[in-house]
Amino acid sequence: MHVEHEMGNAKDIALKVRLNQPKPTVTLHAVFNPAKTDVQRKPEDWIQFDLACDLPKQLNTIEARCINGRLKSTRVDFPFDLEINRLFNPNQLDLNATLSLKDGSFSDEAGLHAAEKLTGTFTVGLKREALGWQWQAALDWKAGEVYWQPFYIEHGGHAVTASGTLKDDMLHVHHAHLKINRVGELDADGLLRLSDAKLLDLNATLPKLNLSAAYPLLFKPLLGNTAFNNATIEGDAALSLKIKDTKLQSFTLKLNHVDIVDINNKFAFYQLNANIPWSYEASNPVQLSYEHGSLLNLPLGKTEINAEVNRYSLTAPNIRLPLLDGALSLSDISAARIRDEWYWHLAARLEPISMSDFTTQLKLPRMLGKASAEIPLVTYSRGILTTDGSVVLHVFNGTATVTHLTMLTPLGIAPKLNADIALRNLDLGELTRTFSFGAIEGKLDGDIKALELQNWKPVTFDAVVQSSPGKYPKKISQRAVENISALGGGGAAAAVQRSFLRFFEQFNYGKMGLSCRLRNDICEMGGVESTAHGYIIVKGSGIPAITVMGYNQTVGWSELLARVKRVTDGNTKAVVE
Amino acid sequence: MKKILFSVLLLGAMFASQMVVAAADLEVNTPAITAIKGSMQSRHAQLAPHYASGAVGLTKDGMVAVRDANAVPLKDRAALNGTVAAENADRAKLYKEIATANGHPEWQAEIQSTFASRWIDKAQGGWWVQGAGGWTQK
Numbered sequence: 001m002h003v004e005h006e007m008g009n010a011k012d013i014a015l016k017v018r019l020n021q022p023k024p025t026v027t028l029h030a031v032f033n034p035a036k037t038d039v040q041r042k043p044e045d046w047i048q049f050d051l052a053c054d055l056p057k058q059l060n061t062i063e064a065r066c067i068n069g070r071l072k073s074t075r076v077d078f079p080f081d082l083e084i085n086r087l088f089n090p091n092q093l094d095l096n097a098t099l100s101l102k103d104g105s106f107s108d109e110a111g112l113h114a115a116e117k118l119t120g121t122f123t124v125g126l127k128r129e130a131l132g133w134q135w136q137a138a139l140d141w142k143a144g145e146v147y148w149q150p151f152y153i154e155h156g157g158h159a160v161t162a163s164g165t166l167k168d169d170m171l172h173v174h175h176a177h178l179k180i181n182r183v184g185e186l187d188a189d190g191l192l193r194l195s196d197a198k199l200l201d202l203n204a205t206l207p208k209l210n211l212s213a214a215y216p217l218l219f220k221p222l223l224g225n226t227a228f229n230n231a232t233i234e235g236d237a238a239l240s241l242k243i244k245d246t247k248l249q250s251f252t253l254k255l256n257h258v259d260i261v262d263i264n265n266k267f268a269f270y271q272l273n274a275n276i277p278w279s280y281e282a283s284n285p286v287q288l289s290y291e292h293g294s295l296l297n298l299p300l301g302k303t304e305i306n307a308e309v310n311r312y313s314l315t316a317p318n319i320r321l322p323l324l325d326g327a328l329s330l331s332d333i334s335a336a337r338i339r340d341e342w343y344w345h346l347a348a349r350l351e352p353i354s355m356s357d358f359t360t361q362l363k364l365p366r367m368l369g370k371a372s373a374e375i376p377l378v379t380y381s382r383g384i385l386t387t388d389g390s391v392v393l394h395v396f397n398g399t400a401t402v403t404h405l406t407m408l409t410p411l412g413i414a415p416k417l418n419a420d421i422a423l424r425n426l427d428l429g430e431l432t433r434t435f436s437f438g439a440i441e442g443k444l445d446g447d448i449k450a451l452e453l454q455n456w457k458p459v460t461f462d463a464v465v466q467s468s469p470g471k472y473p474k475k476i477s478q479r480a481v482e483n484i485s486a487l488g489g490g491g492a493a494a495a496v497q498r499s500f501l502r503f504f505e506q507f508n509y510g511k512m513g514l515s516c517r518l519r520n521d522i523c524e525m526g527g528v529e530s531t532a533h534g535y536i537i538v539k540g541s542g543i544p545a546i547t548v549m550g551y552n553q554t555v556g557w558s559e560l561l562a563r564v565k566r567v568t569d570g571n572t573k574a575v576v577e
Numbered sequence: 578m579k580k581i582l583f584s585v586l587l588l589g590a591m592f593a594s595q596m597v598v599a600a601a602d603l604e605v606n607t608p609a610i611t612a613i614k615g616s617m618q619s620r621h622a623q624l625a626p627h628y629a630s631g632a633v634g635l636t637k638d639g640m641v642a643v644r645d646a647n648a649v650p651l652k653d654r655a656a657l658n659g660t661v662a663a664e665n666a667d668r669a670k671l672y673k674e675i676a677t678a679n680g681h682p683e684w685q686a687e688i689q690s691t692f693a694s695r696w697i698d699k700a701q702g703g704w705w706v707q708g709a710g711g712w713t714q715k
Contacts, residue, residue, distance in 0.1 A: 111632075111646030111654065145651050152655040221655055224662055413616055414609035414670060454609035521606070 008034040024055040118144030132167030150221035157181030202243040250279040269293040283310035326353035398425035438479030443468035466513025510541030634705035639693030
C-alpha cells in the first residue's frame with residue numbers, strides 16, 4: 001500500500017489485527033517519509049516504524065502492552081516498549097503510559113546533536129479536567145551518552161519528575177524536580193507558553209551544586225574561549241532564581257569554600273566565598289572573599305570585597321587586594337555591563353611592593369627597591385585597559401615612571417601593551433650588578449617613548465638612555481667597556497687590549513648614552529654624539545679616560561638581544577693582562 | 578612531520594601572492610603573529626586527523642568548521658568543537674594582526690579572503706573544502 005499526503009508519504013503499510021487468539025494482538029509496520037521541510041532531504045530518509053501490541057480483552061478500558069516497537073531511519077534508531085495502562089475513564093481521556101527506550105541512538109546531519117546507547121523510561125499521565133488538562137511526567141535517564149552542542153553528558157543517572165496543568169498553550173508546572181547525577185538537585189515551578197516555547201515564569205532553587213562535577217558538564221562548554229575555560233574547580237554553590245514575565249527578576253548565588261585554579265597558572269583563587277544577591281528592582285550588597293590566590297604568577301593575599309550591585313552596574317568605594325608584601329588598593333570602582341560588554345573604571349594605588357619579590361616571582365633578574373604607583377583613573381572598555389596618570393616604580397635608587405599605559409587582552413593569547421617610560425637617576429652601580437654587566441658608577445636617565453609590547457615582547461619604541469645631569473662620580477670598569485663595545489659590535493675592546501689602557505681596571509668618563517629606535521625588528525642606534533664614522537657611546541674625561549665608539553647604525557633587534565644575553569650570561573671576569 | 582606539514586601549508590598560504598592584496602606583506606612578523614602562529618601550529622596536530630576524516634573542513638571565508646562530526650566519538654565532540662572555536666579565534670586574530678602589522682587594519686577582510694583561497698588551494702587530497710556550491714572533497 002502506498003499513501004501520499006501533504007504531510008508526507010507512507011508505503012509498505014501492514015496492519016494486522018488478530019482478535020481470534022486467546023490474546024488479541026495488533027501489529028503495525030509502516031515506512032513513511034515526512035513532508036520535505038528542507039530541500040536537502042535525501043530520498044533514502046524513509047523512516048521505518050514497527051509496533052506490536054497485546055490488546056485488552058475488554059474494549060472499554062484500554063490497556064495495552066506493545067513490545068519491540070522500533071523507529072528507525074539513517075540517523076535514528078529507537079527500539080522501544082510502550083505500556084498504556086489507562087486510556088479512557090468512562091467518558092474522558094485519562095491516559096497513563098510508559099515509554100521505555102532500550103539502547104536508542106540518534107544524530108543530526110552534522111553530528112552536533114546526538115545520543116548513543118540511550119536507555120531510559122518516560123512516563124506520562126494526562127487527564128481531562130473541566131478547565132483543561134492535568135498532567136504528570138517522569139523521565140528516568142538510566143544510561144547512555146548524549147552530545148547536545150555544546151554539552152556532553154557521559155552517563156545516565158539523571159531524572160526529572162514534574163506535574164502541572166495545561167490550558168490552551170499555557171503549560172503550568174506546579175512542581176518539577178530535576179536530579180543531575182553527582183551535580184545537584186533542582187526544584188522549580190513555572191509557566192511555559194508552548195506556542196513559542198517561551199518560559200514566562202520560573203522559580204528555581206538549587207541548594208547544593210557540586211562545582212567540580214558541574215564545571216566540565218555545564219560551565220566549561222559555555223565558557224568557550226574565555227580565560228576561565230581551562231580551570232579546575234572544587235567546592236559548592238547554591239543558586240536560586242526568579243523569572244517573571246520572561247524577565248529575570250532576582251537571583252542569589254552563593255559560593256562556599258571554592259578553589260578555582262587555571263590549568264595554565266594564569267590565575268588561582270583558594271577558599272573563595274561569595275554571597276551575590278541580585279534583583280532587578282533593588283540594589284543589593286554583594287560579598288566576595290578569598291584566602292589567597294595568584295594572578296599571572298603574582299601571589300595574592302587574603303582579600304574581602306564588598307560592593308553594591310544595582311541592576312547591571314556595580315559600585316564599590318574601596319577594594320584592597322594584598323599583593324606580595326604590599327597591596328593594590330582600588331577605589332571609586334564602577335562597572336557596568338552594557339550590550340554584553342563590560343565597561344569599568346576605578347582609581348588605583350599600588351602600596352609599595354618589594355621589587356626583589358616581584359622580579360623573583362616573574363623570573364626576572366632580581367632587582368632591589370620598591371615599586372609603588374598612583375593611577376587616578378583606570379578605564380576598561382571593549383577589552384582595552386587604559387590608564388590616566390602614572391605608575392611610578394622606585395627602582396635602582398631612581399624612578400621609572402610609566403605613563404599612557406594601555407593594555408589589550410592581558411589574559412589572551414597575544415596581549416598587547418603600549419606605554420611611555422621615563423627613567424630618572426637610576427643607580428648604574430646597582431643596575432650593572434643586577435644584570436652582571438661589569439661595573440659602572442654613575443646615574444642614568446632614559447626615555448622610552450611609544451613602547452609597544454606584543455605578547456610581552458617589544459616591537460616598537462624610541463629609546464634614549466644617557467647619563468643623568470649633575471655632578472657625581474663617573475667610572476667605568478674595563479669589563480663594562482668590553483661589554484658595551486660588544487653591544488655596539490665595535491672593536492673598542494681590542495683597542496683597549498692593544499694599548500697601555502689595559503693596565504687600568506677602571507676609567508673616568510664624561511657622559512655615556514645609547515639610543516635605539518626600534519621598527520620592524522631593526523634598531524637604529526645612536527650615542528651621545530655623532531661622528532663621521534659612527535657615534536660615541538662613552539665619552540672619556542680626565543685621566544685615565546676612555547671613549548667607546550659604536551659603528552653599527554642599524555642592528556637587528558633579535559641580534560642585539562642575543563648580544564645582551566651573551567654579555568650578561570658570559571659571567572666570566574674580564575681578563576686584564 | 579605534522580609540524581613540518583603545517584609550516585609548509587602556512588608558508589604556502591602566505592607566500593603565494595594575490596593581486597587583491599599585492600601590497601600587503603603576508604609574511605610580516607611580529608611577536609603577536611609569532612604567538613598566534615605558534616598556537617595554531619601546536620593545534621594542527623589535533624586538527625589534521627579531522628581534516629582527513631572529513632569531520633572538519635576548510636570554509637570559504639578562511640576559517641574551519643565542523644562538517645560532519647559523526648565519525649568522532651560523542652565524548653570527543655565537545656573537545657572538537659572547542660578546538661575548532663579556538664582555531665577560528667586564532668585565525669581571526671591572525672588576519673587582524675597581519676593587517677595591523679601592514680599598517681592597514683582596513684585590509685583585514687581582503688587578507689582573510691586571500692588566505693581563504695590559499696588554505697583551500699594548499700589543502701591535501703581527501704580534505705573537505707567549502708566552495709560557492711557547498712562542501713566538496715579535494
